[in-house]
Amino acid sequence: MTQKDILEEHCFYCFDVLLAHLENKMLPKATFDDSSYPLFVTWHSKWHGQRELRGCIGNFNPMHLRKGLQQYALTSALQDRRFTPIGLPEVPFLDCAVSLLTHFEKAADYLDWEIGIHGIWIEFSLRDDDDDDDAGNIKFTKAMTTATYLPEVMAEQGWTKEEAIDSLLRKGGYRRHITEAKRQSIVLTRYQSQKITRTYADYRTHYALDA
Known part of the structure; x- marks a missing residue:
């Protein structure tokens, strides 16, 4: 894997996925390559001032990026048992990290x-x-x-x-x-x-x- 394999569009797609779910809207079509990787999606929030972890879940089995990001953008935002689910008012305070795993x-x-x-x-x-x-x-x-x-x-x-x-x-x-x-x-x-x-x-x- 090279540095160009990880793209900012991967993070933006996670925001697309989360907002489509929270606003009950249609998910925009992904435009990036649909290669397979083990991956993790991590959300942090500054809703309460200090940057705090709000969810981090992924999979060590290679998944096609579009399906994997769809699944784990929501799983990490809504189903990480350590945290309350992320709601729509918190979205403007979020940052999203995507990690593609290798070696x-x-x-x-x-x-x-x-x-x-x-x-x-x-x-x-x-x-x-x-x-x-x-x-x-x-x-x-x-x-x-x-x-x-x-x-x-x-x-x-x-x-x-x-x-x-x-x-x-x-x-x-x-x-x-x-x-x-x-x-x-x-x-x-x-x-x-x-x-x-x-x-x-x-x-x-x-x-x-x-x-």
């Missing part, structure tokens, strides 16, 4: 990635080895779960690699004390992305809506 690689261990370059996707068990009884029988069903952070998250938060991993374990639902053995048990995949962000003001300027 997926299995890491040698949980530290085999670089802050500011890689996103990380981890798979781990919610149970620990000491959940077995004295006879070695598992006391309850082994539950595997996953969690991810996009490449920009770790740098924005100022985390070390260990802090990022521990935060991901919590994000994925692990509530016990985090040991080095637990970190070592993680299966980590690193990846890269091309990202572009545009505001609602950019959207209106692009389509000359204020002319």
Whole structure:
């Protein structure tokens, strides 16, 4: 993937999708190439003054861009369980980021990635080895779960690699004390992305809506 594969039109299309849904209007036709990528859509808002995350959801399976952006523009805006759904009055305060993911690689261990370059996707068990009884029988069903952070998250938060991993374990639902053995048990995949962000003001300027 090259830098030209990520376009500001991808962000503007997400605004089209969200506004068409909120205003119950017909969605304008997309004009960009419909190649397939794993992708994420992220919304931030300054509705309450400070810029705050309002939704971030995506898919690691390649999807055609038009269908993928349609789906995740709405899913991230309306169905991210961490936040209340975005409503029409908030739209002027939004910015939208689209991330196209590439270069997926299995890491040698949980530290085999670089802050500011890689996103990380981890798979781990919610149970620990000491959940077995004295006879070695598992006391309850082994539950595997996953969690991810996009490449920009770790740098924005100022985390070390260990802090990022521990935060991901919590994000994925692990509530016990985090040991080095637990970190070592993680299966980590690193990846890269091309990202572009545009505001609602950019959207209106692009389509000359204020002319």
